[in-house]
Amino acid sequence: MKKTYNISVIKGDGIGVEIVNEAIKVLEKVGKLYNVEFLFSEFLMGGIAYDKTGDPLPQATIDGVVKSDACLFGAIGGEKWDNLPRDKRPESGLLRFRKELEVFANLRPAVVYDELIDASSLKPQVIKGVDIMVVRELIGGIYFGEPKGKSETKGWNTMVYTKDEITRIAHVAFKLARKRTKKLCSVDKANVLDVSQLWRDTVIDISKEYKDVELTHMYVDNCAMQLVANPRQFDVILTGNIFGDILSDEASMLCGSIGLLPSASTGTNTAIYEPIHGSAPDIAGLSIANPIATIASASMMLRYSLDEPQLASIIDDAIKQTLKDGYRTKDIGAYDAKEVLSTSQMGDKIVSNIK
Ligand code: NAD
Numbered sequence: 118m119k120k121t122y123n124i125s126v127i128k129g130d131g132i133g134v135e136i137v138n139e140a141i142k143v144l145e146k147v148g149k150l151y152n153v154e155f156l157f158s159e160f161l162m163g164g165i166a167y168d169k170t171g172d173p174l175p176q177a178t179i180d181g182v183v184k185s186d187a188c189l190f191g192a193i194g195g196e197k198w199d200n201l202p203r204d205k206r207p208e209s210g211l212l213r214f215r216k217e218l219e220v221f222a223n224l225r226p227a228v229v230y231d232e233l234i235d236a237s238s239l240k241p242q243v244i245k246g247v248d249i250m251v252v253r254e255l256i257g258g259i260y261f262g263e264p265k266g267k268s269e270t271k272g273w274n275t276m277v278y279t280k281d282e283i284t285r286i287a288h289v290a291f292k293l294a295r296k297r298t299k300k301l302c303s304v305d306k307a308n309v310l311d312v313s314q315l316w317r318d319t320v321i322d323i324s325k326e327y328k329d330v331e332l333t334h335m336y337v338d339n340c341a342m343q344l345v346a347n348p349r350q351f352d353v354i355l356t357g358n359i360f361g362d363i364l365s366d367e368a369s370m371l372c373g374s375i376g377l378l379p380s381a382s383t384g385t386n387t388a389i390y391e392p393i394h395g396s397a398p399d400i401a402g403l404s405i406a407n408p409i410a411t412i413a414s415a416s417m418m419l420r421y422s423l424d425e426p427q428l429a430s431i432i433d434d435a436i437k438q439t440l441k442d443g444y445r446t447k448d449i450g451a452y453d454a455k456e457v458l459s460t461s462q463m464g465d466k467i468v469s470n471i472k
Contacts, residue, residue: 131396133191163193173210253361376407
């Protein structure tokens with residue numbers, strides 16, 4: 118019997134439209150070959166939603182996403198909306214979206230493809246075999262803490278975590294570590310921040326339930342340094358919202374381009390699958406954006422939300438094969454390229470490798 122999945126789609130702004138279209142193409146091909154139907158419903162968010170409705174996150178979008186099996190998301194934001202009042206800005210819509218859906222766990226894998234080993238600014242012997250999973254807490258910490266505000270002469274934000282918030286993200290990270298190499302590094306700033314000391318104490322408490330997982334702790338500044346000095350020492354990195362935001366962008370450059378890194382934001386509700394990058398206004402409309410991060414996010418969707426790990430592997434293999442064949446987008450075009458392709462040509466090549 119044919120399986121059917123309802124996928125909510127938010128393309129957003131800038132390159133969001135271009136890259137999501139490629140992921141949809143790939144899902145449709147997988148569906149056609151393996152007797153699975155994906156029903157896509159599109160919703161507005163970000164700058165485009167503000168332009169059309171006056172709200173960067175219309176209620177209809179939240180309602181539609183909640184009803185779906187999973188959400189495929191592009192990116193939002195752009196200069197056009199940068200001077201709007203804070204609550205009308207695309208980024209505020211995105212934070213509200215994550216909070217409303219309670220997607221507290223952001224999984225950001227950073228895997229170095231052998232084919233792109235020279236695309237990294239680091240030496241091949243340092244990055245070969247890197248396979249890191251950053252588990253970032255997504256709806257707490259300084260991006261959400263109160264009080265926050267700005268006057269003429271002062272700006273302030275508050276980094277807050279409750280024990281419950283740390284506990285639930287720690288469980289996600291320990292469970293993932295168990296399925297991988299059983300190594301978990303918790304990253305904080307406990308030498309300076311009280312909130313980080315609570316983070317560390319709580320993670321140590323939770324670790325008693327996962328005695329088979331080797332737990333280490335690292336300060337965030339040291340982690341930023343270790344990630345480029347010796348990235349292979351890491352398997353699962355567990356960290357808070359702002360530290361995870363920064364460290365995962367850093368980890369993306371181990372891999373060669375931010376256009377390669379997917380993510381899953383999961384919690385108690387519908388999960389969101391999106392590339393880790395933004396709307397890249399500097400290249401929007403030029404058809405040069407790398408769609409691989411978004412296509413790999415669709416693969417994560419199959420793996421984590423739809424329980425279709427085989428289909429996910431088929432997409433992952435198609436991406437690898439396309440890179441192996443020497444096809445590149447411009448961001449990774451300087452490295453062993455047989456041909457540099459546009460966004461949609463790259464999507465087509467990956468589709469043709471879905472077997
Ligand atoms: P960005 O990630 O959009 O771009 C950073 C750099 O990476 C740019 O040079 C861009 O061209 C390049 N890049 C990004 N994705 C790429 C891809 N797929 N292929 C090739 N190159 C790619 O970050 P930014 O410039 O700091 O932010 C631009 C806008 O995106 C801002 O409005 C920001 O708030 C927003 N943003 C949105 C999200 C999101 O929607 N989740 C995340 C980050 C930033």
